[in-house]
Amino acid sequence: MSRPLPRAYLCRRFTPTIEAALRERFELAVNEDDSILAPDAMARAARDAEVLLLTATETLRAPTLAQLPALRVAATLSVGYDHIDLDAATAAGVRVLNTPDVLSEACAEVAMMLLLNACRRGHEADQLVRSGAWRGWAPTQLLGMGLPGRTLGVFGMGRIGREIAQRARGFGLRIAYHNRNRLAPELELGADFEPTLEGLLRRCDILMIAAPGAPALRGVFDAHRFALMRPGSVVVNISRGDLVNDEALIAALRGGHLRAAGLDVFANEPHVHPGYRTLDNVFLSPHLGSATVETRDAMGWLLIEGIEALARGETPANLLR
Known part of the structure; x- marks a missing residue:
């Protein structure tokens, strides 16, 4: 039987x-x-x-x-x-x-989608065409941030972070990262280790949040830390929504200190902070990392x-x- x-x-x-x-x-x-x-x-x-x-x-x-x-x-x-x-x-x-x-490569692809759309004003471009308001090519229309020579700061250089860094190098980005511990040289592949998060924020043009979720990291990206970033920087989050203080990020984007953001994850999903929906300089996707x-x-x-x-x-x- x-x-x-x-x-x-x-x-x-x-x-x-x-x-x-x-x-x-x-x-x-x-x-x-x-x-x-x-x-x-x-x-x-x-x-x-x-x-x-x-x-x-x-x-x-x-x-x-x-x-x-x-x-x-x-x-x-x-x-x-x-x-x-x-x-x-x-x-x-x-x-x-x-x-x-098994999901590192798929998540890295979405991370690059967020990065590119944030830097090159993907949401605004899509809306311009869909609305019927586009009147044709213009020399200064929707000028964005070019990538070659910029520094991508990866917070969380684990499996997903390393896959992101590998793809980002192909776009001409320099890589810096912050982990609790420095990687072995064969895993760094030339990336610069920053021993403090604050040091990473001060030097990067694009912040890639790729660390795994943990209670100790909730709200780690607050108004103080966003203020450390260079004016005109970009924030991308492929990690967990609760690592970011939404009010602080929205204020930095609305006030112009930060150029743009690309977000795939949110605190209290699926209840996205309504402030993001009012901003044209945010590219949003519904937690598609491994999809x-x-x-x-x-x-x-x-x-x-x-x-x-x-x-x-x-x-x-x-x-x-």
Whole structure:
């Protein structure tokens, strides 16, 4: 007699390929309407689940874990895991998996999309054509910031940051970066290490926020730090929205100290600060970093393989705890 399939709950819809693979391996319940689940709603829906497949839009902390007595594995379709209380999960006997490495290239592509559109006034250009107000080419129309010889300051030179730096070099940008620790020379590839964030801000023309989310970094980019940046600088955020103080960034953009911004992430998603919508010098995208079919499939397979490795008594490389 075959063993029953483990019970799993899918908090958000995954790609068809991954959902089909999950149904082959689990007794799968799905959040069919793909809505963002509040913790109590998630706990009710996943009450009997042994495996919870979640994303960065759900939070898993001690009160929710207490409502999931059967849970053994929490697998998040994300690199970041600040939405999961790892200590509480360990105390509850829950192993936690994430999806490192496989989304770095896709996120770097979107980072460059944000950078280019911020520097070359992509939102304004699109609106000019769509509105019907464009009257043809003009010598001084929508002049933007050229990239060759400029300095890109990368805050967070991890896997994604290094992929961004590799692409940025092709546009003639010099690379500086700030990490907690300096990289080995073979990973720096000629990038300049700045031992302090303040030093990085003072020297860069474009700030690329690529650090993983962490409670200690919330609001780190505030009015004081934006004021350290060169007049006419550009800010790009591919990391986490809550690293940026929205009021401070909006004020710096509105007042002209900062030239432009490109943002893919926001605090309190999907509730974007309304001030951004009033600014023409901000290019906005809806958290698209890893949004390619190939990447989301790879992320899903990484979770499936990690769950299966745990079932065999092995330790997968993407096990956080």
